[in-house]
Amino acid sequence: MNHEEFLQRIFTNGDKGIMSQPVLVALSGGADSVALLRLLLDAGCRCYAAHCNFHLRGEESMRDERFVRKLCNRLDVPLIVNDFDVAAYQREHGGSVEMACRELRYTWFEQERERQGCAVIAVAHNADDQVETFFLNLLRGTGIKGLAGMERLNGNIWRPLLSVSRQDIPDYLSAIGQDYVTDSTNAQNDYRRNRLRNIVLPIIEQQFPQSQERILDTIGNLKQDHDLLMSLVNDAIPDERHIDIPRLLSQPQASTLLYHRLRHLGFNRSQCEQAVTAARQSHSGRQFAAPNHIMHLNRQTIDIEPIGRQPDIAIPIDLTADVLSPVHISISRNNPPFSPRMCDGNGKVAFDIKLLDCQRIVLRRWRRGDRIKPYGLKGSKLVSDLFADLKLDHRAKRDTWLLEADGDILWVLGYRASALYAVQRESQDYLLLHLEK
Structure with a gap:
């Protein structure tokens, strides 16, 4: 396949409107993203490049940054680089390293897209990534939307390489004399996607030749089915x-x-x-x-x-059964004799069974002036002061739920329980509440 045929295979008539405007390219320095940048430039698209340095691979991370700087300088492509502290983000928001990097990356990409006046963010997901996503969603449990895979254009995210297999990309780069860097962690099986890519899918392909092509056909069929389904849903x-x-x-x-x-x-x-x-x-x-x-x-x-x-919204709940909305709280009642070791006071708390006698038990958001009587402390404390002590940011405070019973705050979910309705040691008549993540 020559260069022109490769370009025609990737870009469709529907892409012309996108490519007539500036595009922000997510550039890691790997083969896929480098190929994407070169293809867009060859197609006459005006590009900006954005590179994330998560500093997770030591010198290799710095090598990648040096490479993209040199590449963009040679191609005369404006480059924006951002350094991220993944560990700090995890401490504040939780989640895995993978999830933290994804959230940081896409939040910043969108900020830069707006700042640079770009139409879309071009990312280099290819056909192999599509198959991997299909299996990851299938094994995680999903519906037709998850099995239909990634969309070529989803909001401001554009994936023009979804029709290209991973093995075709180095061949293209070799043909144009373009080098790239390789992430050594791609060969490691610490992450689920890598285990799927390096272990599971090669076995499937060996036992079922051309399985990837058939799976991609299935994904295409599911995408059409999903589009039809949503048309019917919107009509209904x-x-x-x-x-x-x-x-x-x-x-x-x-x-x-x-x-x-x-x-x-x-x-x-x-x-x-x-x-x-x-x-x-x-x-x-x-x-x-x-x-x-x-x-x-x-x-x-x-x-x-x-x-x-709805700043003052309050959602009535029933504590005689598990709460599923707006958060998941599992509740057990017939418990062994109570011991403080059964609770952590944050995400797992206990209250005397008399709590069920309250007339109104609700979950609601924090309001200024809210007070709680923290377990183990004398007197009451402003919930805002508790947030300050915990160094919660605006989003964390906004997303926190409070358990209120007859006007008293009993639990700042995930952070602190009240001394009200405290359970006596060895008591067997109490509720054990566990905030599920």
């Missing part, structure tokens, strides 16, 4: 902000229909199943929270609103 629920309950309940698989309409807002299957069950039982007043939206069940409609418009 034309207004996601105000959903007509009688019309929804008249549909087959109403909870699945509701989930597909609202999943992009962060609502999960369990919440949609509970909402439909409550609607069938005419339980108006129920509420379900996604990260940035709230679902209200009224008599005739399900209304969706941004949480930012």
Whole structure:
């Protein structure tokens, strides 16, 4: 395949509008991203390059940065480099190294896309990455959307190499005399994707020749099926902000229909199943929270609103069973004799069974002026002071839930429990609450 044929294979007529504007290229220095940059430049696209240095591979990380600086200087491509402290981000937000790097990378890419006036962020995912994503989602458990894989254009993320196999890329670079760097950790099997890539998929290909091509065909079929499904879903629920309950309940698989309409807002299957069950039982007043939206069940409609418009929202909960929304709290009651060692006071707490006598138990967000009587301390403390002691940032404070019973704050979920309804040692009549991650 010559150079022109390779270009025609990658870029479609639908890409012309994108390529007529500046593009921000995610440039690691590896074969895929270097090939992407060279292909875009050869196609006449005006490019900016963005390089992330996570400092996770010592001198090799610095080698990569030196390489991309030299490459961009030679190609006359503006380059932006950012240094990240992954460990600090994990301490603040939790999660794996992989997840931390992904969140840091894409947040910064979007900031730079806006700053440089670029149309999209071009990333170098290829056909092999698509197959790996299919299996990772399959083994994790997913639906048709997850199995349909990565989209060529998803919002501001553009993946023009999804039709190109990984083995074709070094051949292209060799043909144009372009070098690249290799990440030594790609050969290590510390991460799930690497184990899949280096161990599992070669066995599948050996036992089932041409399996990758067939899987890619399947992904394409699933993508078409998903597009058709979403067209039908949108026809059935034309207004996601105000959903007509009688019309929804008249549909087959109403909870699945509701989930597909609202999943992009962060609502999960369990919440949609509970909402439909409550609607069938005419339980108006129920509420379900996604990260940035709230679902209200009224008599005739399900209304969706941004949480930012509901600063004082309070969600009634029942502590006689596990709480699934807006956060997952597992609850056990018939417990062995109580010992303080059973709790950590943060994500695993205990309260006397008399808590169930309260008239109103809710989960709500923090409000200025909220106070808690922390277990083990005298008197009360402003929740804002607790946040300051914990050095929580704005997002962490915003995302924290409080457990309130009859006006008293009993638990700042994940951080501190109240002395109210404290359990006596050896008591067997108590509730053990565990905040699930």
